[in-house]
Amino acid sequence: MTGLPLTPSQTVGPFLSIALPWPDGPTVVPEDTPGAITITGRLLDGEGAPVPDALIETWQADPDGRFDHPDDPRGAPGAGTAFRGFGRCPTGPDGSYHIVTLRPGALPSPDGGREAPHLDVSVFARGLLDRVVTRIYFSDEEEANADDPVLSAITDPARRGTLIAAAGADDKSRFQFTIRLQGEHETVFFDV
Amino acid sequence: MTTHPPSPPAGLILPSYERPRGLHPPLDSPGYRSTALRAPSQPPLMIPQGLTEITGPALGEGRVAPADADLTTQHAGEPLGERISVTGRVLDSDGRAIPDTLVEVWQANAAGRYQHVVDNHPAPLDPNFSGVGRCVTDSEGRYRFVTIKPGAYPWRNHPNAWRPAHIHFSLFGRAFTQRLVTQMYFPDDPLFEYDPIFNSIPDPQARQRLISRFDINLTEPDWALGYEWDIVLRGSAGTVLEEQR
Numbered sequence: 001m002t003g004l005p006l007t008p009s010q011t012v013g014p015f016l017s018i019a020l021p022w023p024d025g026p027t028v029v030p031e032d033t034p035g036a037i038t039i040t041g042r043l044l045d046g047e048g049a050p051v052p053d054a055l056i057e058t059w060q061a062d063p064d065g066r067f068d069h070p071d072d073p074r075g076a077p078g079a080g081t082a083f084r085g086f087g088r089c090p091t092g093p094d095g096s097y098h099i100v101t102l103r104p105g106a107l108p109s110p111d112g113g114r115e116a117p118h119l120d121v122s123v124f125a126r127g128l129l130d131r132v133v134t135r136i137y138f139s140d141e142e143e144a145n146a147d148d149p150v151l152s153a154i155t156d157p158a159r160r161g162t163l164i165a166a167a168g169a170d171d172k173s174r175f176q177f178t179i180r181l182q183g184e185h186e187t188v189f190f191d192v
Numbered sequence: 193m194t195t196h197p198p199s200p201p202a203g204l205i206l207p208s209y210e211r212p213r214g215l216h217p218p219l220d221s222p223g224y225r226s227t228a229l230r231a232p233s234q235p236p237l238m239i240p241q242g243l244t245e246i247t248g249p250a251l252g253e254g255r256v257a258p259a260d261a262d263l264t265t266q267h268a269g270e271p272l273g274e275r276i277s278v279t280g281r282v283l284d285s286d287g288r289a290i291p292d293t294l295v296e297v298w299q300a301n302a303a304g305r306y307q308h309v310v311d312n313h314p315a316p317l318d319p320n321f322s323g324v325g326r327c328v329t330d331s332e333g334r335y336r337f338v339t340i341k342p343g344a345y346p347w348r349n350h351p352n353a354w355r356p357a358h359i360h361f362s363l364f365g366r367a368f369t370q371r372l373v374t375q376m377y378f379p380d381d382p383l384f385e386y387d388p389i390f391n392s393i394p395d396p397q398a399r400q401r402l403i404s405r406f407d408i409n410l411t412e413p414d415w416a417l418g419y420e421w422d423i424v425l426r427g428s429a430g431t432v433l434e435e436q437r
Contacts, residue, residue, distance in 0.1 A: 019298035127226030
């Protein structure tokens with residue numbers, strides 16, 4: 001163990017959109033994939049104003065709760081289940097973003113419990129000197145959410161509610177997830 | 193709702209990553225005005241590193257062409273400015289190389305202007321320079337870009353505010369925990385002491401780690417100056433951090 005000193009973070013600045021967005025960034029899976037869901041929302045600042053120069057990134061398990069990654073001790077997902085798991089979307093002039101993906105499965109946690117289906121989210125923006133990290137859970141997973149160790153650690157129901165994407169009233173494949181960086185109803189952010 | 197719920201295998205043992213303290217800039221850094229309405233007011237909640245955090249995407253394949261690493265050959269003509277190469281290794285703090293990981297860069301042109309609609313600095317655009325590059329690290333974690341040295345540019349943070357010349361870097365590493373976006377600077381820039389973004393890093397020694405090193409041996413005769421800059425991402429928990437002193 002050499003203990004090399006770490007490289008510190010700096011802001012993405014106002015011009016990230018020349019480099020980081022990809023044409024297929026928001027589509028973790030093609031929109032016509034069976035079972036695809038769309039998560040939409042806005043990124044808002046401390047005055048409730050849209051943040052138009054940000055990037056939202058998501059990372060998640062596949063629908064079976066698997067990761068195609070060497071550090072997942074359960075091994076690789078089954079053949080034919082290739083899934084990028086990663087999404088990225090710049091915010092628009094109204095602070096909006098969208099991600100088209102498949103619902104992640106539940107996960108075992110190291111302490112023997114279970115994590116409810118969720119996406120990890122990174123937010124990058126001008127004015128953020130480091131990314132902020134949050135999670136998207138799903139409003140129609142009440143039972144799994146009740147047992148989730150991360151959600152359970154948040155005692156204030158209003159704070160916990162900031163992490164739960166609301167299913168559309170008519171279209172159950174559409175979810176709404178607003179991210180408030182600061183102030184009233186501020187989203188819960190995590191130190192991972 | 194899953195038909196095959198994964199059952200927790202006995203003794204699910206995952207790697208764990210160090211959590212740097214006092215390394216990154218505080219999100220609320222008043223000297224950088226744009227933090228005022230964007231920095232969360234609540235401290236982040238520490239959560240265990242589970243499967244989602246210790247894994248991450250494998251990106252790059254099919255997304256990066258060899259030419260993407262040479263920002264001087266992306267147009268019909270050559271960009272104006274001082275041609276340079278920038279190389280280094282992506283490592284973790286355990287000293288392990290991180291191979292096959294995507295590195296994305298963006299920067300201003302030699303005159304200090306970005307190819308971006310919002311950049312209204314009255315300096316010339318260069319039709320032969322987009323200022324965007326990407327590559328994937330090799331088996332030793334090494335990346336290399338050929339580009340031109342970016343210019344300093346003014347911004348409106350405070351009167352007579354200028355950013356030191358820099359290249360933005362985006363790194364993924366191998367896990368969600370390691371994701372990092374930062375900026376690389378050039379040696380001996382007179383603007384360092386005036387820049388609230390550079391100085392937002394609390395530890396002056398840590399700031400120095402964002403400054404690349406000029407290397408005559410990486411400099412190609414009659415062609416391009418060479419700079420070297422290594423990037424160190426979070427390693428395993430238990431590493432004794434200089435920052436924790």
